[in-house]
Amino acid sequence: MIETQVKLEEKIAGAKFNLTLKRWFIWGGIVFFFLNLLGVIGTVIISSFGQEWFSGWLPHGWTTSFYIMAWQNYQVYGLLRVTLEIAITVVLISILVGAPAAYALARRKFPGKKLVMLCFLLPIMLPPITYGIPLATFIYKLHLGGKILGVIVVNLVPAIPFVILVLTPFIEQIDPKLEAAARMCGANTRQIFIKILMPLIVPGLLAAGLLVLVQTVALFELTYLVSGPGSTTLVVALYYAVFASGIRPYQAISAMAVFYMLTTLFILILALRYVNPTQMVTQANTKRNSDNH
Amino acid sequence: MSRTYDKSVALSGLTLEIPKGEFVALLGPSGCGKSTALNCLAGLIPLTAGSIHLDDRRIDTIPPEKREFGMVFQNYALFPHLTIRENISFGLKIKKIEKKEILNRVNKALELVQLREHAEKSPHELSGGQQQRVAIARAIVIEPEVVLMDEPLSNLDAKLRIEMRGEIKKLHKELGLTTIYVTHDQEEALSMADRLVVLHSGKVQQIGTPQEVYLNPTNSFVADFMGYRNLLSMEVSKQLNSGSIEVSLASLKLVSTNFGSANNLKKVKVAIRPDNLELSTSGENLIQGRVIAAEYQGREYALEVEVDSNTNLIVRTVTATQVGSNISLSVPANRVLVFPDNND
Amino acid sequence: MALETKHSLKHYFADRGVDRVLVLIIPALTMMLVFFVYPSIYGIFLSFHPINHSGFLGNYKSFFHDTYMRRTIFNTFRIALPVSIINISAALPVAVYVRKYVKRTRPINTLLVIPMSLGTVLIAEGLYAYLNPSGWLNQTLMDVGIISQPLRLLQNFWGVIISLVISGFPFAFLLMLSYASSINPSLELAASTLGANSRQVFRFITFPLLAPGLAITFCLNFVLAFSVFPSAELLGNPSGDSHVLAIAAADAVTQKFDYSMASTISIISAFFELFVIASVFLLRSKLYSGSTAGTKG
Numbered sequence: 026m027i028e029t030q031v032k033l034e035e036k037i038a039g040a041k042f043n044l045t046l047k048r049w050f051i052w053g054g055i056v057f058f059f060l061n062l063l064g065v066i067g068t069v070i071i072s073s074f075g076q077e078w079f080s081g082w083l084p085h086g087w088t089t090s091f092y093i094m095a096w097q098n099y100q101v102y103g104l105l106r107v108t109l110e111i112a113i114t115v116v117l118i119s120i121l122v123g124a125p126a127a128y129a130l131a132r133r134k135f136p137g138k139k140l141v142m143l144c145f146l147l148p149i150m151l152p153p154i155t156y157g158i159p160l161a162t163f164i165y166k167l168h169l170g171g172k173i174l175g176v177i178v179v180n181l182v183p184a185i186p187f188v189i190l191v192l193t194p195f196i197e198q199i200d201p202k203l204e205a206a207a208r209m210c211g212a213n214t215r216q217i218f219i220k221i222l223m224p225l226i227v228p229g230l231l232a233a234g235l236l237v238l239v240q241t242v243a244l245f246e247l248t249y250l251v252s253g254p255g256s257t258t259l260v261v262a263l264y265y266a267v268f269a270s271g272i273r274p275y276q277a278i279s280a281m282a283v284f285y286m287l288t289t290l291f292i293l294i295l296a297l298r299y300v301n302p303t304q305m306v307t308q309a310n311t312k313r314n315s316d317n318h
Numbered sequence: 319m320s321r322t323y324d325k326s327v328a329l330s331g332l333t334l335e336i337p338k339g340e341f342v343a344l345l346g347p348s349g350c351g352k353s354t355a356l357n358c359l360a361g362l363i364p365l366t367a368g369s370i371h372l373d374d375r376r377i378d379t380i381p382p383e384k385r386e387f388g389m390v391f392q393n394y395a396l397f398p399h400l401t402i403r404e405n406i407s408f409g410l411k412i413k414k415i416e417k418k419e420i421l422n423r424v425n426k427a428l429e430l431v432q433l434r435e436h437a438e439k440s441p442h443e444l445s446g447g448q449q450q451r452v453a454i455a456r457a458i459v460i461e462p463e464v465v466l467m468d469e470p471l472s473n474l475d476a477k478l479r480i481e482m483r484g485e486i487k488k489l490h491k492e493l494g495l496t497t498i499y500v501t502h503d504q505e506e507a508l509s510m511a512d513r514l515v516v517l518h519s520g521k522v523q524q525i526g527t528p529q530e531v532y533l534n535p536t537n538s539f540v541a542d543f544m545g546y547r548n549l550l551s552m553e554v555s556k557q558l559n560s561g562s563i564e565v566s567l568a569s570l571k572l573v574s575t576n577f578g579s580a581n582n583l584k585k586v587k588v589a590i591r592p593d594n595l596e597l598s599t600s601g602e603n604l605i606q607g608r609v610i611a612a613e614y615q616g617r618e619y620a621l622e623v624e625v626d627s628n629t630n631l632i633v634r635t636v637t638a639t640q641v642g643s644n645i646s647l648s649v650p651a652n653r654v655l656v657f658p659d660n661n662d
Numbered sequence: 663m664a665l666e667t668k669h670s671l672k673h674y675f676a677d678r679g680v681d682r683v684l685v686l687i688i689p690a691l692t693m694m695l696v697f698f699v700y701p702s703i704y705g706i707f708l709s710f711h712p713i714n715h716s717g718f719l720g721n722y723k724s725f726f727h728d729t730y731m732r733r734t735i736f737n738t739f740r741i742a743l744p745v746s747i748i749n750i751s752a753a754l755p756v757a758v759y760v761r762k763y764v765k766r767t768r769p770i771n772t773l774l775v776i777p778m779s780l781g782t783v784l785i786a787e788g789l790y791a792y793l794n795p796s797g798w799l800n801q802t803l804m805d806v807g808i809i810s811q812p813l814r815l816l817q818n819f820w821g822v823i824i825s826l827v828i829s830g831f832p833f834a835f836l837l838m839l840s841y842a843s844s845i846n847p848s849l850e851l852a853a854s855t856l857g858a859n860s861r862q863v864f865r866f867i868t869f870p871l872l873a874p875g876l877a878i879t880f881c882l883n884f885v886l887a888f889s890v891f892p893s894a895e896l897l898g899n900p901s902g903d904s905h906v907l908a909i910a911a912a913d914a915v916t917q918k919f920d921y922s923m924a925s926t927i928s929i930i931s932a933f934f935e936l937f938v939i940a941s942v943f944l945l946r947s948k949l950y951s952g953s954t955a956g957t958k959g
Binding site for chain 3: 278
Binding site: 203211212213220224 | 392393412413
């Protein structure tokens with residue numbers, strides 16, 4: 026009796042030790058990951074302010090002159106304008122086109138629905154580069170290559186399905202009886218849309234729009250393939266800058282990277298006020314997330 | 319006012335004329351087509367055949383929003399982004415009624431459902447019963463020609479349900495509204511409606527007043543649904559005289575004076591309500607049996623009585639009875655209902 | 663009579679969900695058909711029409727005959743497979759732990775979203791300096807005394823791997839976390855009341871329920887690692903062992919303007935991606951694939 030008691034206690038103590046070990050291991054891993062991430066981002070920021078930095082922990086002197094250099098040489102203002110112009114247009118069009126489709130997909134079952142869904146799922150599941158090259162070929166054939174319109178069009182290809190996949194479960198959880206109730210109160214389709222559906226869908230639209238905004242600003246591959254002078258976005262310009270890193274001092278490239286980082290983080294912070302971080306990776310789980318609100 | 323529908327699978331050939339001010343209940347188990355009927359009436363589901371007339375106007379061709387019907391939904395379907403007041407005034411605003419009148423009518427409706435002090439709250443701040451009242455107020459404030467109610471009490475708990483029954487009935491009387499009420503709860507239907515329509519797999523089984531349907535169901539399905547828990551497959555064994563027959567199952571023999579057209583058939587269904595079976599040693603149709611289970615149900619006991627090796631009867635009685643005791647039962651011959659066997 | 667037929671035809675379609683509401687899909691579907699489906703088909707067509715007129719399969723022949731090109735397949739797998747395995751085998755225990763013991767996951771999730779939304783280009787740019795022989799990583803390791811010579815992590819395989827772990831792990835973690843959270847905790851409680859210890863609970867309950875999610879996470883991570891080329895270009899050795907399919911395809915467009923060859927390479931790359939995904943899903947279908955939420959979830 027006493028023996029088993031002791032054994033049980035040992036077992037519990039062992040389990041507790043295991044858990045402690047596991048906790049240290051996992052938290053250690055998480056901290057290690059974030060330290061490296063901080064190192065990566067920190068290096069960019071510090072080097073953008075440094076005069077010379079060949080070795081040692083910190084640069085040998087500080088300056089902001091590389092920001093001025095980067096701003097002028099890379100024409101950051103122009104890039105920023107083009108980037109936002111493209112991103113906002115993509116957001117607006119993808120919502121305008123995607124939201125009605127999401128509504129229909131949420132409310133109706135029809136023959137061939139699976140095929141239509143596949144058509145909307147593939148551009149998200151497939152990596153951009155695989156369909157990006159034939160798409161870029163097509164865009165050049167339409168004489169849209171290198172133009173802002175061309176960049177907008179290629180960005181719409183993943184953006185529209187994204188909006189649809191975020192909004193469909195969102196609309197599904199709005200009770201269709203609400204529409205029936207409004208109709209029984211005498212409201213016609215237009216009135217139901219404006220007075221009942223719109224106010225209820227707005228949070229979903231906001232979430233979808235912000236997610237598309239974050240995505241479009243960061244989307245590299247598709248833009249890289251079709252953009253030209255005057256239609257280059259920040260991230261593509263950053264790639265070119267790093268690619269041709271011998272031409273300008275590294276600090277200027279870092280300053281350029283900081284400009285890009287600030288833009289992305291600004292939009293990300295804005296987005297995170299309205300959407301759950303997990304929504305950025307998975308559309309399959311948006312339903313659960315929206316239920317939590 | 320006459321309505322005919324024909325909806326191939328869900329609902330077939332329902333013909334019904336409802337005079338102004340009547341409270342009609344569509345009653346049946348789930349999937350019987352009662353909700354389909356209501357939604358067709360509302361216009362939310364198109365008719366496949368038939369027509370709906372309101373007075374002399376044909377209305378099945380006009381969209382639901384122009385039919386001037388009020389509807390109360392099972393899950394209430396209150397607009398979550400609007401306050402109670404805004405929910406109720408929604409229909410009036412759509413009709414572009416003058417602001418002052420809207421205020422008056424909404425206040426009156428709030429008064430009627432006793433929700434005056436909750437007017438500025440959101441639907442999710444209210445309890446189920448209160449939400450239900452809002453849904454009713456929203457439906458009646460537009461002064462509809464007909465109010466449609468789709469199982470409005472099924473989401474409430476038992477006590478509240480009984481309370482709301484009375485309130486709905488009262489509102490119906492006060493406002494003189496024509497009401498069509500869908501439910502699967504026979505008690506609810508019996509206590510509220512002026513007339514019942516019993517449906518089963520899309521077909522009308524019986525139309526009648528609560529008393530008619532309760533006391534004289536037209537077939538074994540309606541009997542089963544109306545609480546005739548003793549449903550036995552028996553055979554007609556003897557024609558006693560013009561007014562009575564004898565049915566039997568093994569050693570069990572019963573005399574019935576309530577058999578409709580079933581006297582010429584061999585196989586029949588016999589229905590007896592548990593409360594029509596009495597513990598007594600004298601009277602019509604004496605049956606001997608042994609109690610094999612007794613369930614205390616508050617005011618009374620439900621007994622399961624073995625009357626034959628394969629036949630048990632459910633009996634309701636106020637007398638406390640021991641399991642295992644032998645008892646004698648009687649049932650009046652006019653409460654032994656004999657129907658044609660539907661399975662033929 | 664004609665009116666009656668028209669009427670019933672409308673009902674016939676309405677009963678099957680085909681009514682005016684479906685018009686709402688048309689703009690989105692048209693966009694997809696014109697800018698996704700058509701170009702993809704066009705790309706396949708193009709790949710069979712080499713610009714040097716070397717015949718129907720000319721591009722495919724020259725791709726597979728050229729050792730340098732053929733090696734891109736190997737190079738891609740050599741990067742994508744280990745990266746996906748590292749990412750999911752790190753994400754799985756962390757996600758299971760976080761779901762069980764961490765109440766407020768939002769701070770972690772928020773921090774993890776940052777590297778994802780910064781994108782591979784910026785991560786590559788940062789790593790370029792961070793992994794330098796005189797960068798912070800080597801400095802720290804040398805100061806602590808773990809190494810005496812700086813590690814060579816740039817212009818080779820390692821730089822690419824590290825960059826793909828930094829951008830891929832958060833993705834894998836967030837995905838795994840949402841799959842893990844969808845498992846009804848009472849299933850695990852039920853197992854432990856039946857006498858299973860925590861390892862057995864994981865082995866017999868949690869892991870089988872997570873397996874389908876694990877398969878999807880692996881696929882998405884693999885596809886991501888398979889096709890992302892900025893890191894291979896900027897941190898690896900793009901003309902050597904980091905000459906991956908995506909770089910070959912992008913170069914064919916941006917440097918040689920050979921769209922036909924570029925399409926060929928994309929199709930080859932899509933083929934291998936689909937091959938891996940199909941085999942993972944085949945494996946998955948042999949595992950449990952019901953609802954993870956238990957009944958009435």
